[in-house]
Amino acid sequence: xxxxxxxxxxxxxxxxxxxxxxxxxxxxxxxxxxxxxxxxxxxxxxxxxxxxxxxxxxxxxxxxxxxxxxxxxxxxxxxxxxxxxxxxxxxxxxxxxxxxxxxxxxxxxxxxxxxxxxxxxxxxxxxxxxxxxxxxxxxxxxxxxxxxxxxxxxxxxxxxxxxxxxxxxxxxxxxxxxxxxxxxxxxxxxxxxxxxxxxxxxxxxxxxxxxxxxxxxxxxxxxxxxxxxxxxxxxxxxxxxxxxxxxxxxxxxxxxxxxxxxxxxxxxxxxxxxxxxxxxxxxxxxxxxxxxxxxxxxxxxxxxxxxxxxxxxxxxxxxxxxxxxxxxxxxxxxxxxxxxxxxxxxxxxxxxxxxxxxxxxxxxxxxxxxxxxxxxxxxxxxxxxxxxxxxxxxxxxxxxxxxxxxxxxxxxxxxxxxxxxxxxxxxxxxxxxxxxxxxxxxxxxxxxxxxxxxxxxxxxxxxxxxxxxxxxxxxxxxxxxxxxxxxxxxxxxxxxxxxxxxxxxxxxxxxxxxxxxxxxxxx
Numbered sequence: 001x002x003x004x005x006x007x008x009x010x011x012x013x014x015x016x017x018x019x020x021x022x023x024x025x026x027x028x029x030x031x032x033x034x035x036x037x038x039x040x041x042x043x044x045x046x047x048x049x050x051x052x053x054x055x056x057x058x059x060x061x062x063x064x065x066x067x068x069x070x071x072x073x074x075x076x077x078x079x080x081x082x083x084x085x086x087x088x089x090x091x092x093x094x095x096x097x098x099x100x101x102x103x104x105x106x107x108x109x110x111x112x113x114x115x116x117x118x119x120x121x122x123x124x125x126x127x128x129x130x131x132x133x134x135x136x137x138x139x140x141x142x143x144x145x146x147x148x149x150x151x152x153x154x155x156x157x158x159x160x161x162x163x164x165x166x167x168x169x170x171x172x173x174x175x176x177x178x179x180x181x182x183x184x185x186x187x188x189x190x191x192x193x194x195x196x197x198x199x200x201x202x203x204x205x206x207x208x209x210x211x212x213x214x215x216x217x218x219x220x221x222x223x224x225x226x227x228x229x230x231x232x233x234x235x236x237x238x239x240x241x242x243x244x245x246x247x248x249x250x251x252x253x254x255x256x257x258x259x260x261x262x263x264x265x266x267x268x269x270x271x272x273x274x275x276x277x278x279x280x281x282x283x284x285x286x287x288x289x290x291x292x293x294x295x296x297x298x299x300x301x302x303x304x305x306x307x308x309x310x311x312x313x314x315x316x317x318x319x320x321x322x323x324x325x326x327x328x329x330x331x332x333x334x335x336x337x338x339x340x341x342x343x344x345x346x347x348x349x350x351x352x353x354x355x356x357x358x359x360x361x362x363x364x365x366x367x368x369x370x371x372x373x374x375x376x377x378x379x380x381x382x383x384x385x386x387x388x389x390x391x392x393x394x395x396x397x398x399x400x401x402x403x404x405x406x407x408x409x410x411x412x413x414x415x416x417x418x419x420x421x422x423x424x425x426x427x428x429x430x431x432x433x434x435x436x437x438x439x440x441x442x443x444x445x446x447x448x449x450x451x452x453x454x455x456x457x458x459x460x461x462x463x464x465x466x467x468x469x470x471x472x473x474x475x476x477x478x479x480x481x482x483x484x485x486x487x488x489x490x491x492x493x494x495x496x497x498x499x500x501x502x503x504x505x506x507x508x509x510x511x512x513x514x515x516x517x518x519x520x521x522x523x
Contacts (some may be wrong), residue, residue: 109328113340119325120160120318120344125272125351127202127209127393128315131456132352133279133359133371135311140299142357148305149312149353153345155501156316159471160341163319164326165334166474173327175320175466176407182474191470192407194462195320199404200442201459206393206400207249207446208455211241212370213386219377238447244394245443252398254435256428268396271388276355278385279371283358287376293366303511310460310512315352316345317463319471369453405434457516461509468505472498 111119136145163178170181176195180188218235233239282290299305322341326332329340359371368374372389375382409430449455475498479491 109330109332111325111328112330113336116325116329116337116340117344117347120322120341121347122269123318123321123325124316124344124348126268126315126396127205127389127452128311128456129272129275129352129355130209130370130372130389131311131452132315132356133363133367133374134369134453135308136356136360137296137365137367138311139305139308141296142360143297144299144305145308145356145360146353148308149349149356152309152312152316153349155504156467157338157341157345158497159319159467159501160322160345161334161338162471162475163323164332164337166478167323167326168332168334169478173324175323175470178323179470179474182477183470184477187470187473189411192411194465196404196407196411198320198459198462198466199400199407200438201455201462202400203397203404203438203442204446204449205452205455205459206397207241207245207442208449208452209370209393210244210390211237211446212373212452213390214240214244216373216377217383217386217390220383241447242443245439248394249397250435250439252395253401253439254432256431267388267392271385271392272351274388275372275385276351278381279355279362280358282375282382283362286362287379290362290375292362293364295361295364306508306511307457307515309464309508310457310516312460313463313467313508314456314460316348317466318344319466369451369456401435401438405431405438408434408438454516457512461512461516464505464508464512468501468508472501472505474498475501 136142139145139148163175166182167173167178170178172178172181176188176191179191215237218240222231222235326337329336355371359374360367363371363374366374372382372386377383476495479495479498482491484491
């Protein structure tokens with residue numbers, strides 16, 4: 001009787017040393033990471049797996065940037081489908097054991113390379129566009145502004161590539177989970193807190209933008225002269241912002257699910273490109289009554305250049321959205337992703353440069369923090385741009401709030417040790433309370449902060465953390481995890497680059513935050 005021949009198992013494709021080490025560490029720490037809603041150090045709750053899946057579902061629905069269109073530009077017409085493409089909340093992205101298949105084959109994305117380029121572009125372009133002419137004025141003119149953007153572009157692109165590399169190695173699908181897996185629990189919690197604060201500040205900026213544009217539109221409708229005060233009570237800025245927020249924004253922010261992302265994305269895309277086109281056209285064919293202020297040709301000091309950093313960081317910050325986009329691609333490869341983000345950033349750079357240069361040269365040092373406020377109220381082409389911006393922001397606020405609320409919910413449940421609520425009533429009460437507190441605080445601050453420049457100067461520093469600090473920490477930790485006895489020159493170069501990113505990001509965050517507090521907010 002002969003022994004049956006057993007075929008050897010098929011050879012597995014060797015992974016990188018980084019991938020092996022991270023996956024080994026992740027398997028050892030999976031029990032801790034899968035109970036993210038449990039108090040640190042306590043035993044695993046039976047529903048901890050559902051807790052993580054619920055957090056993923058919330059983040060998948062919430063993690064939509066102001067201008068992110070995940071419809072593959074025509075291939076998907078359902079908002080829920082776009083969320084599924086970005087991140088399937090029903091799939092646990094823990095490293096699969098041998099022979100464990102992905103249920104339903106949802107691990108493979110469906111976004112093409114070209115589609116990914118446009119998604120990243122739309123994630124970049126947003127409300128920060130209105131502040132770029134003022135940023136050029138702050139930096140000291142066109143030459144300083146262009147040089148600053150070109151220099152920043154290298155770090156912005158490299159940060160996006162680093163995040164994709166670490167996402168692929170750690171098998172995680174969102175920004176904060178990549179940071180959590182690669183850098184550890186403490187850094188992961190700090191990242192989530194930063195995301196919550198960033199989205200909170202962005203919501204304040206949205207309400208201020210609504211007030212800015214409504215002031216100009218109401219002035220035309222009421223036939224009031226420019227700068228006239230003492231109008232009727234119903235034209236008061238505080239009243240109009242509050243009325244609009246309670247009538248439109250609050251009802252859209254309370255629901256558990258969001259099904260209108262496609263409308264927000266479409267309006268944001270159209271509004272952004274229309275605003276850029278109007279600013280360029282108005283510079284080429286200016287109105288006779290427009291008299292620019294001083295046209296600066298050099299910065300007053302080197303610190304003045306850094307004062308423009310918050311706007312640039314806020315404008316180009318798409319890194320939090322980039323990890324889900326990378327994982328939604330049909331071929332999520334780091335090399336391909338490098339080409340995607342390079343093309344996307346070049347397109348975004350062209351839009352921001354066109355707006356910044358033409359807006360600054362049109363008004364000079366007299367440009368407002370919101371460039372649309374510098375144009376006459378009676379200009380109908382600009383009035384259409386204002387209407388586009390208002391509609392875009394009205395639908396974008398709930399999305400950013402949803403994103404921040406998902407992070408706050410995760411932090412709260414983890415701190416309390418509470419599993420995913422099966423009691424729908426308790427979940428609804430908590431969601432309504434979180435929404436009301438968030439909404440009222442952002443509205444109250446927006447009523448008393450004079451312009452978006454004050455807000456961007458604060459949250460722009462946090463954007464620098466997402467662009468520089470967290471990717472730099474991920475790169476350093478990833479390279480330190482490699483178990484090579486002899487470190488090649490490339491290893492030292494990458495570690496040094498990671499240190500440079502962290503140092504630069506920490507400097508920008510510290511300098512801009514201190515400047516915002518002591519100069520802008522306390523002035």
